Amino acid sequence: MIDSMKQKKIAIKIEEQSGISNWKDWKWQLKHAITTIDQFEYLTGIRFGESEREGLAQTFDKFPLSITPYYLSLIHKENFRNDPVFRQAFGSVQELITRESELSDPLSEERDSPVEGITHRYPDRVLFHVSNRCAMYCRHCTRKRKVGDASYIPSKSQLKKGIEYIKNTPQVRDVLLSGGDPFMLPDKMIDWLLSEITAIPHVEVVRIGTRIPVVLPYRVTDNLVSILKKYQPLWINTHFNHPNELTGSSREALAKLADGGFPLGNQSVLLAGVNDCPRIMRSLVHKLVQNRVRPYYLYQCDLAEGLSHFRTPVGKGIEIMESLIGHTSGFARPIYVIDAPGGGGKIPVMPNYIISWSTNKVVLRNYEGMITTYREPDKYEEQHCDRDCEHCNLDLNTREADEMESIGIEKLLSGDNDTISLIPGDNERIQRRNEDE
Numbered sequence: 001m002i003d004s005m006k007q008k009k010i011a012i013k014i015e016e017q018s019g020i021s022n023w024k025d026w027k028w029q030l031k032h033a034i035t036t037i038d039q040f041e042y043l044t045g046i047r048f049g050e051s052e053r054e055g056l057a058q059t060f061d062k063f064p065l066s067i068t069p070y071y072l073s074l075i076h077k078e079n080f081r082n083d084p085v086f087r088q089a090f091g092s093v094q095e096l097i098t099r100e101s102e103l104s105d106p107l108s109e110e111r112d113s114p115v116e117g118i119t120h121r122y123p124d125r126v127l128f129h130v131s132n133r134c135a136m137y138c139r140h141c142t143r144k145r146k147v148g149d150a151s152y153i154p155s156k157s158q159l160k161k162g163i164e165y166i167k168n169t170p171q172v173r174d175v176l177l178s179g180g181d182p183f184m185l186p187d188k189m190i191d192w193l194l195s196e197i198t199a200i201p202h203v204e205v206v207r208i209g210t211r212i213p214v215v216l217p218y219r220v221t222d223n224l225v226s227i228l229k230k231y232q233p234l235w236i237n238t239h240f241n242h243p244n245e246l247t248g249s250s251r252e253a254l255a256k257l258a259d260g261g262f263p264l265g266n267q268s269v270l271l272a273g274v275n276d277c278p279r280i281m282r283s284l285v286h287k288l289v290q291n292r293v294r295p296y297y298l299y300q301c302d303l304a305e306g307l308s309h310f311r312t313p314v315g316k317g318i319e320i321m322e323s324l325i326g327h328t329s330g331f332a333r334p335i336y337v338i339d340a341p342g343g344g345g346k347i348p349v350m351p352n353y354i355i356s357w358s359t360n361k362v363v364l365r366n367y368e369g370m371i372t373t374y375r376e377p378d379k380y381e382e383q384h385c386d387r388d389c390e391h392c393n394l395d396l397n398t399r400e401a402d403e404m405e406s407i408g409i410e411k412l413l414s415g416d417n418d419t420i421s422l423i424p425g426d427n428e429r430i431q432r433r434n435e436d437e
Contacts, residue, residue, distance in 0.1 A: 133181065296335070
């Protein structure tokens with residue numbers, strides 16, 4: 001639990017007349033966000049040497065600093081350099097180190113943007129960048145190129161362009177509101193935005209990605225919840241990375257959202273020196289499910305600029321997944337993914353439990369190392385799919401089963417076309433073919 005006396009002391013340091021009532025006002029929190037090294041030192045009592053201060057000043061010139069007083073209060077100053085909250089919030093001179101493999105836009109979101117604010121990567125869903133303002137600037141952010149830049153905060157007219165794109169793209173059934181943080185928008189703007197999107201007939205579900213319950217839980221007000229409740233089905237994904245972030249205040253925010261009827265998920269990022277430990281991750285997922293939040297993804301840290309000190313080997317993620325699979329409830333396990341550089345999307349990277357297989361047996365192993373077999377059916381009459389759904393023997397009830405064109409590996413497995421291979425379009429062999437034609 002957070003020490004309320006510690007909170008009160010910080011509040012009084014910020015404003016002499018401030019108390020807990022001010023502290024729990026989310027607008028007061030934003031107004032008094034910590035944005036300088038001097039403020040940080042004054043409020044925490046932590047001191048940096050002169051040379052380190054110079055390096056940190058350069059870091060914050062490139063990647064701005066912003067921490068809510070609430071999140072600042074979670075830092076344990078006695079061992080602050082190893083504190084998971086400090087490492088996520090304050091920054092490091094290592095952020096100025098840019099490796100050759102690191103990119104400003106590692107996921108190629110701009111290249112997959114048909115109109116400003118929209119990233120359309122998957123066939124049936126889009127990501128809608130509705131705000132670039134965050135309550136806190138996370139040091140591991142994959143969109144560091146946008147954070148803190150006022151020119152990237154969309155206006156209402158800009159948001160309308162994204163809404164029009166969704167309206168004119170009937171295959172989009174799922175809209176993810178992202179940023180920045182959508183909950184940093186004013187209540188009226190959130191209400192307007194959700195009303196516009198949910199009024200589109202082919203949009204079946206809206207999702208919101210937010211770190212507000214982690215860094216500014218007081219933003220989850222009764223009024224915000226009442227607005228959100230008008231637009232079901234609405235799914236909300238949070239971003240807890242460490243058990244220390246699940247405080248009494250964050251639990252209260254999560255309870256308001258869960259009681260509001262919103263399914264809650266969590267997307268963690270695997271961060272060196274923060275949560276790259278099986279015990280920490282197991283504690284995190286257990287605390288999440290206790291608070292009605294289902295672990296959704298565990299991300300490998302992206303190849304964004306200045307994040308090399310946060311990245312772990314993929315093998316560490318596999319080790320963590322081995323410690324979860326079979327060792328805790330299935331719904332408490334996230335999917336470990338790498339968001340592929342270049343816009344390839346999320347690729348699951350999981351331990352391999354199939355050892356081998358033949359025409360009639362599959363050899364498997366379980367989490368204990370036990371090896372077993374699964375017997376394949378002696379006779380299986382395949383339901384040949386020629387994509388003629390109207391005359392299919394299966395009870396598809398096609399009014400509820402939308403047809404989609406098969407792509408990728410699904411296309412190779414499908415029986416409705418003659419495709420036998422997928423060939424990259426830019427290798428030397430294809431270039432030679434094009435030259436000969």
